[in-house]
Amino acid sequence: MxxxxxxxxxxxxxxxxxxxxxxxxxxxxxxxxxxxFSGLFLLILILASFRLTHLLVYDDITAPLRRLFVTTTIVTLDHGQQAVQHEVAPKGPRRWLGMLFTCHWCMGVWSSLILTLLWLFVPYAIWLLVILAVAGAAAIIETIVLRL
Structure with missing residues (x-):
């Protein structure tokens, strides 16, 4: 600086x-x-990043976006169990994005970066972060409740 x-x-x-x-x-x-970065803001950022990552990598609503970069097939294994197989483009930007959309750890890093930059540069982006954070907390609570 x-x-x-x-x-x-x-x-x-x-x-x-x-x-x-x-x-x-x-x-x-x-x-x-x-x-x-207060403790509350850090918690909001963590939950928002979790929710955005899950939205992009796993949720059905973003499947059309993922299909641009990843081909997903369901295969039956030898013992009858089914598994999901992802195939990404062989090279170029589509391969990089395909790899990104199949790796929640990778997408989490980029989601965190994007949300932090939004918070820094976009005046009302905090509301998007709060909405994503509330949705992320609700998803975690729902997962806990379903396991009880």
């Missing part, structure tokens, strides 16, 4: 010559904005 003024943190961008401004959402401590 090159300079700090009242409520704005200026960051030199290596990708362009102009500077970009991030409105600080909290106190600045030791020249970083990490202190603005």
């Amino acid at each position: 090159s300079s700090i003024s009242s409520n704005t943190v200026w960051i030199d961008s290596p990708w362009r010559s102009a500077r970009c401004s991030i409105q600080a959402r909290g106190k600045e401590v030791n020249g970083t904005m990490l202190a603005s």
Whole structure:
């Protein structure tokens, strides 16, 4: 960070010559904005990331999006049990996206990054995060209740 003024943190961008401004959402401590990530915000971000990841990787509503990058077939194993087999494109961006849509760990990293950047750069994105977080908490509670 090159300079700090009242409520704005200026960051030199290596990708362009102009500077970009991030409105600080909290106190600045030791020249970083990490202190603005309160425990509550971190919980909201975790739950929102969980829900977005699950939505993109597993939910039926996003199956048409996944089909653009992944071919899914159900195969019957030797002992009669069925398994889901995913096949991604052999190369290029479709392969990368196909791999992403079949790996919840990978999608979780990108979901977290996207949601954090939304929070930083989009003024009302916190409402999307809250909605996803509530849905994520509801999904976890439902899973617990079903196992009782």
